[in-house]
Amino acid sequence: MKIVVLKFGGTSVGTIEKIKNVAKIISNYKKRRYEVIVVSSAMSGVTNELINKSNKISKNFSETEYDVIVSSGEQVACSLIAGRLIDKGFKSRSWLSWQIPIITKGPHKNSRISQINKSKIIKYLKEGGIPIIAGFQGVNNESRITTIGRGGSDASAIMIAKFFKAERCIIYTDVEGVFTTDPNKLKKANKIKVISYEEMLEMASLGAKVMQPVSIQDARLNRIDIEVKSSFIKKPGTLITKRSNIINNKIVTGISSTQNDSKVSLIGVKDKPGVAASIFKPLSKNLINVDMVVQNISANGKETDLTFTIKTEDLNKTKKIIELNRNIRFRKLLLKKDVSKISIIGVGMITTPGVTFRMFQTLANKKINIQVISTSEIKISVLIDKKDTKKALIALHKEFKLDNKE
Amino acid sequence: MKIVVLKFGGTSVGTIEKIKNVAKIISNYKKRRYEVIVVSSAMSGVTNELINKSNKISKNFSETEYDVIVSSGEQVACSLIAGRLIDKGFKSRSWLSWQIPIITKGPHKNSRISQINKSKIIKYLKEGGIPIIAGFQGVNNESRITTIGRGGSDASAIMIAKFFKAERCIIYTDVEGVFTTDPNKLKKANKIKVISYEEMLEMASLGAKVMQPVSIQDARLNRIDIEVKSSFIKKPGTLITKRSNIINNKIVTGISSTQNDSKVSLIGVKDKPGVAASIFKPLSKNLINVDMVVQNISANGKETDLTFTIKTEDLNKTKKIIELNRNIRFRKLLLKKDVSKISIIGVGMITTPGVTFRMFQTLANKKINIQVISTSEIKISVLIDKKDTKKALIALHKEFKLDNKE
Numbered sequence: 001m002k003i004v005v006l007k008f009g010g011t012s013v014g015t016i017e018k019i020k021n022v023a024k025i026i027s028n029y030k031k032r033r034y035e036v037i038v039v040s041s042a043m044s045g046v047t048n049e050l051i052n053k054s055n056k057i058s059k060n061f062s063e064t065e066y067d068v069i070v071s072s073g074e075q076v077a078c079s080l081i082a083g084r085l086i087d088k089g090f091k092s093r094s095w096l097s098w099q100i101p102i103i104t105k106g107p108h109k110n111s112r113i114s115q116i117n118k119s120k121i122i123k124y125l126k127e128g129g130i131p132i133i134a135g136f137q138g139v140n141n142e143s144r145i146t147t148i149g150r151g152g153s154d155a156s157a158i159m160i161a162k163f164f165k166a167e168r169c170i171i172y173t174d175v176e177g178v179f180t181t182d183p184n185k186l187k188k189a190n191k192i193k194v195i196s197y198e199e200m201l202e203m204a205s206l207g208a209k210v211m212q213p214v215s216i217q218d219a220r221l222n223r224i225d226i227e228v229k230s231s232f233i234k235k236p237g238t239l240i241t242k243r244s245n246i247i248n249n250k251i252v253t254g255i256s257s258t259q260n261d262s263k264v265s266l267i268g269v270k271d272k273p274g275v276a277a278s279i280f281k282p283l284s285k286n287l288i289n290v291d292m293v294v295q296n297i298s299a300n301g302k303e304t305d306l307t308f309t310i311k312t313e314d315l316n317k318t319k320k321i322i323e324l325n326r327n328i329r330f331r332k333l334l335l336k337k338d339v340s341k342i343s344i345i346g347v348g349m350i351t352t353p354g355v356t357f358r359m360f361q362t363l364a365n366k367k368i369n370i371q372v373i374s375t376s377e378i379k380i381s382v383l384i385d386k387k388d389t390k391k392a393l394i395a396l397h398k399e400f401k402l403d404n405k406e
Numbered sequence: 407m408k409i410v411v412l413k414f415g416g417t418s419v420g421t422i423e424k425i426k427n428v429a430k431i432i433s434n435y436k437k438r439r440y441e442v443i444v445v446s447s448a449m450s451g452v453t454n455e456l457i458n459k460s461n462k463i464s465k466n467f468s469e470t471e472y473d474v475i476v477s478s479g480e481q482v483a484c485s486l487i488a489g490r491l492i493d494k495g496f497k498s499r500s501w502l503s504w505q506i507p508i509i510t511k512g513p514h515k516n517s518r519i520s521q522i523n524k525s526k527i528i529k530y531l532k533e534g535g536i537p538i539i540a541g542f543q544g545v546n547n548e549s550r551i552t553t554i555g556r557g558g559s560d561a562s563a564i565m566i567a568k569f570f571k572a573e574r575c576i577i578y579t580d581v582e583g584v585f586t587t588d589p590n591k592l593k594k595a596n597k598i599k600v601i602s603y604e605e606m607l608e609m610a611s612l613g614a615k616v617m618q619p620v621s622i623q624d625a626r627l628n629r630i631d632i633e634v635k636s637s638f639i640k641k642p643g644t645l646i647t648k649r650s651n652i653i654n655n656k657i658v659t660g661i662s663s664t665q666n667d668s669k670v671s672l673i674g675v676k677d678k679p680g681v682a683a684s685i686f687k688p689l690s691k692n693l694i695n696v697d698m699v700v701q702n703i704s705a706n707g708k709e710t711d712l713t714f715t716i717k718t719e720d721l722n723k724t725k726k727i728i729e730l731n732r733n734i735r736f737r738k739l740l741l742k743k744d745v746s747k748i749s750i751i752g753v754g755m756i757t758t759p760g761v762t763f764r765m766f767q768t769l770a771n772k773k774i775n776i777q778v779i780s781t782s783e784i785k786i787s788v789l790i791d792k793k794d795t796k797k798a799l800i801a802l803h804k805e806f807k808l809d810n811k812e
Contacts, residue, residue: 016462050482056422057486058493065492068500069485072478076456079475080463086471087464094474098504099549143505 007157010044042073074134104138110149177238251348252400268331413563416450448479480540510544516555583644658806674737
């Protein structure tokens with residue numbers, strides 16, 4: 001059986017017209033003699049509406065009942081898709097988790113799919129049917145409805161692709177695919193044809209709009225090829241696959257940039273063990289996410305300067321925490337809003353020396369000052385003035401040959 | 407176990423505030439040491455919203471998928487009620503048909519409950535839990551979701567009361583109970599404390615606002631005591647029970663009146679077998695509901711006059727059908743809008759002679775002309791001019807001692 005899993009996100013099924021369009025996409029695959037398994041999210045807005053209702057009942061709404069109310073959204077969407085396909089002469093039906101069943105483990109609101117009973121769906125496929133499976137949910141051992149914490153319907157689609165050994169899992173969404181950089185920021189951004197799981201994970205800041213990291217990681221662990229494409233525009237999307245499937249590795253696959261970052265520098269911190277922990281512990285307790293961290297030994301050797309970045313929205317809170325905490329000793333606190341983190345990502349840089357140098361040289365040529373540097377195996381990030389973001393993006397995009405149409 | 411089934415209709419759970427109120431009602435029963443089984447409808451408006459969506463997908467939307475989409479409404483309401491009870495410290499949970507299961511037979515959109523597996527719910531009750539069961543639905547032998555055609559959640563509640571041998575089934579709704587006549591038409595209308603199934607069935611025109619006849623019939627066949635009461639006003643409602651439970655039988659229990667009826671008279675119809683059938687067959691085919699039918703032999707003995715009533719909205723259609731149908735021969739067609747059917751209902755009239763006379767005399771005293779008469783064992787209906795409706799109601803209500811507070 002040549003099985004393909006098609007997953008449609010909330011915006012793809014957001015209106016009746018869009019659901020009709022989705023039915024058309026599905027029927028085209030069916031006509032091309034694929035066995036099609038569809039996974040659908042709830043119509044966009046519906047899940048939030050249901051959550052709002054539960055919040056009005058109680059700020060502390062029961063997690064088991066939360067799963068019951070929220071899962072109804074996918075039930076509605078699946079029924080509408082199946083109804084449309086039936087109306088168009090196809091054999092189709094909605095499949096709810098308990099009808100298959102899709103078994104989950106873990107707590108309510110945050111379960112993981114542990115097992116999928118394939119027999120009924122396989123039988124249904126053999127009869128020529130198109131199953132429309134409710135995403136984002138399952139049933140646990142006690143026959144209670146559960147929902148999948150992170151990743152939602154994407155995670156459902158990937159696990160279904162895994163269990164049914166699908167040839168491919170296609171994630172239909174409201175973007176055309178993954179781009180070399182944000183097309184809203186740089187017109188010359190190109191859609192990436194193929195990208196490795198690892199690069200996709202590093203491009204989280206771009207990729208999050210497309211897929212949640214946890215789902216990419218699921219796909220990576222299970223070696224599921226994912227194609228991300230638009231349900232509105234008929235164009236090839238981006239294939240996310242394992243590195244060995246990628247023939248023409250570019251050195252740099254994509255460039256991401258953040259906004260709303262702020263830089264915090266503590267000057268003249270006593271240079272002794274436990275100092276960094278004493279600073280970051282209260283921040284972590286207050287759910288403040290610390291990103292890039294750099295520590296330099298100061299001139300006299302007894303003191304150190306510590307710099308890190310946080311989201312600008314956390315700046316005031318961070319300032320207070322540091323100033324009020326008696327355990328944190330320093331000479332001076334410098335706060336700087338309006339910084340931007342630029343990252344170049346690519347598996348190619350593992351085998352290509354001099355990428356770091358090329359990045360720094362490119363920025364230097366444009367007189368862009370680098371404030372902080374942090375690197376990983378397949379990513380180099382630098383912190384620069386926010387006002388230089390666009391200039392840096394243009395220069396780096398060109399330098400690493402991303403401007404050229406692939 | 408002293409089990410009580412509480413059923414809440416769509417208006418009773420129509421808003422978050424109303425759901426909170428419903429949880430309060432439930433908890434009061436629980437505190438009075440009842441084992442409470444709750445059956446809920448969908449929040450008012452939700453079912454129609456879902457049906458609209460399916461209609462937009464296809465005018466001929468799949469009946470199996472219709473049941474999937476529509477049943478989600480009760481799922482949401484049950485989860486919210488259970489969530490509220492949990493928040494208030496009670497042990498509660500939603501129970502969907504497949505989790506119990508509630509087994510149905512018959513076609514989609516129009517199934518009937520054939521079996522309820524009691525074990526899980528009984529176990530849950532023994533653990534002190536309050537089960538909130540989704541009304542209006544079940545699962546069939548193929549594990550597909552079905553909905554109950556007529557009677558909806560009321561029918562679910564009555565079948566649940568039957569299977570669990572409940573002491574009583576309480577139907578919470580937006581009216582206070584069943585009245586001697588429509589309180590909007592007559593201020594002196596009184597709430598009826600106790601009424602027999604049979605009377606309730608005959609009072610359909612009043613009763614339909616309270617419960618569908620099919621559900622009353624279910625209750626009658628299974629000898630389930632039903633109490634109809636308001637979920638908004640804390641007052642006793644109306645008990646619907648078997649005749650032998652009613653001690654103080656009044657002669658007349660209630661008076662109903664219709665609006666929007668029209669009278670159709672065919673004068674000079676050939677008096678031979680099959681004539682009535684030839685008239686009513688095409689009407690029935692066109693889904694026109696014929697109510698009171700009277701046939702008199704005419705003076706010459708060869709012809710007959712046939713009179714019947716229909717809904718005024720069907721008047722034009724009826725006129726066309728009769729005039730265009732060549733099989734129907736008559737001398738003259740008389741159509742009269744603005745007639746009203748007044749019915750007095752009461753099991754007491756079986757054993758009390760002269761009720762018919764008292765009714766006619768009362769109307770005669772008020773100079774109200776009776777156009778058509780039709781009687782059953784526990785009901786006498788007369789057709790009068792619509793303008794006399796109020797006058798007739800007042801007079802009959804007084805004559806049969808319904809004005810007195812019970």
